[in-house]
Amino acid sequence: MRSCLHDHADRRRAFTIAWRRPSSLCEQLVVSEERSKPKEGSEMKRAIIPFAVASGFAVLAAAQILPKEGSQAAEMQMTPPVNVEDIKWGPAPPTIPPGAQLAVVAGDPGKEGLFTIRLKMPPNFKVPAHNHPTDEFVTVISGDFRVGLGDKLDMDKGLSLKAGGFSEMPARMNHYAWTTEETVVQIAGPGPFAINYVNPADDPSKQAAK
Ligand SMILES: [Cu+2]
Numbered sequence: 001m002r003s004c005l006h007d008h009a010d011r012r013r014a015f016t017i018a019w020r021r022p023s024s025l026c027e028q029l030v031v032s033e034e035r036s037k038p039k040e041g042s043e044m045k046r047a048i049i050p051f052a053v054a055s056g057f058a059v060l061a062a063a064q065i066l067p068k069e070g071s072q073a074a075e076m077q078m079t080p081p082v083n084v085e086d087i088k089w090g091p092a093p094p095t096i097p098p099g100a101q102l103a104v105v106a107g108d109p110g111k112e113g114l115f116t117i118r119l120k121m122p123p124n125f126k127v128p129a130h131n132h133p134t135d136e137f138v139t140v141i142s143g144d145f146r147v148g149l150g151d152k153l154d155m156d157k158g159l160s161l162k163a164g165g166f167s168e169m170p171a172r173m174n175h176y177a178w179t180t181e182e183t184v185v186q187i188a189g190p191g192p193f194a195i196n197y198v199n200p201a202d203d204p205s206k207q208a209a210k
Helices: 005-013 057-065 068-075 204-209
Strands: 015-019 026-033 052-054 101-106 113-121 126-131 136-142 144-149 159-162 166-169 175-179 183-191 194-197
Touching (some): 136 144, 144 183, 159 166
Antiparallel strands (some): 015 026, 026 052, 113 183, 126 175, 126 194, 136 166, 136 183, 144 159
16 A cells, blocks of 8 residues: 655645635636656656635635524635536636636635535546546546546546445546436545546646646
8 A cells, every 4th residue: 555645744745825816606716736846756747726715705604504603604604505407617727628617616625624515527538647746536426437547548548437436535536437328427525636647748727828
């Protein structure tokens, strides 16, 4: 088994995250990557994912269901119960292949601590082989989520997960995914959430910059 807890902590510390305060429902997480001295075997490109966050929404809605004296809890940004039609979607960040929509359900995927997000992918969407510095817990909400383990996307392999299906990806385990129809997955785990593409050329944010 791998034991890289210390390494994880080091890597987390290596990032500085700054917020632009929201003026609307959507705000962008601005990230500056503060690279510490590279560790052996860590030459893979990585970037914290910037998230469009439906901020304010959680606080507002919490205020509606909480008693007056609960305002303190509201300030803590507790996530209130939410129905699927009230999930606020926005474009997924540029480190995810174009065409996907993302919603922050709870927490802040750009920071340390537990987060829950949803990713809505169109049919025939592909996420090339990648890993995450932290554990990833994926629950399929709808559609057909194909997921496989390995260093290269291989549509001859992998598993088809339907609504209710679940997949755990331990930190740094290479995996890939694709869809055959519109698919929504819920991703939870400890933040900050980042994607390391096995082949840095697969990183869509790098492709866009070219
Ligand atoms: Cu993943």
